[in-house]
Amino acid sequence: xxxxxxxxxxxxxxxxxxxxxxxxxxxxxxxxxxxxxxxxxxxxxxxxxxxxxxxxxxxxxxxxxxxxxxxxxxxxxxxxxxxxxxxxxxxxxxxxxxxxxxxxxxxxxxxxxxxxxxxxxxxxxxxxxxxxxxxxxxxxxxxxxxxxxxxxxxxxxxxxxxxxxx
Numbered sequence: 001x002x003x004x005x006x007x008x009x010x011x012x013x014x015x016x017x018x019x020x021x022x023x024x025x026x027x028x029x030x031x032x033x034x035x036x037x038x039x040x041x042x043x044x045x046x047x048x049x050x051x052x053x054x055x056x057x058x059x060x061x062x063x064x065x066x067x068x069x070x071x072x073x074x075x076x077x078x079x080x081x082x083x084x085x086x087x088x089x090x091x092x093x094x095x096x097x098x099x100x101x102x103x104x105x106x107x108x109x110x111x112x113x114x115x116x117x118x119x120x121x122x123x124x125x126x127x128x129x130x131x132x133x134x135x136x137x138x139x140x141x142x143x144x145x146x147x148x149x150x151x152x153x154x155x156x157x158x159x160x161x162x163x164x165x166x
Contacts, residue, residue, distance in 0.1 A: 050153065064096035068099070107146040134151070
């Protein structure tokens with residue numbers, strides 16, 4: 001869905017919808033492969049907070065949640081491909097989610113970025129990400145993101161982190 005066609009939703013509503021989408025996808029996939037999620041947004045808009053909340057929601061369910069901070073790299077996806085082969089034979093694993101923290105927008109030229117998880121998933125795994133999310137604080141930025149997202153989340157409660165102040 002194009003960002004311009006998607007209305008943004010508040011953080012808690014979006015979190016609930018994302019968790020429900022994960023549960024549905026995990027029921028369908030089982031442990032056959034990881035559920036891949038890219039969380040995009042500018043610094044201080046709530047990407048890390050969203051990822052932490054997702055981890056908390058699944059912490060006691062038997063579903064593993066891995067998260068990558070910073071830019072993704074090819075070795076991450078090669079390792080993931082190996083893990084998917086191994087995990088598919090392990091009956092105790094009920095499924096798993098892999099979150100990628102992306103401090104940029106998924107613009108129309110994302111395939112040119114060597115560190116974009118969407119580009120790497122296509123190149124190495126031969127598939128697209130299962131979910132793309134944009135998180136923004138309307139008090140900090142009024143620009144609507146470029147690119148396609150499954151969810152655009154308004155997070156006016158995000159807190160500015162001192163390490164990003166100019």
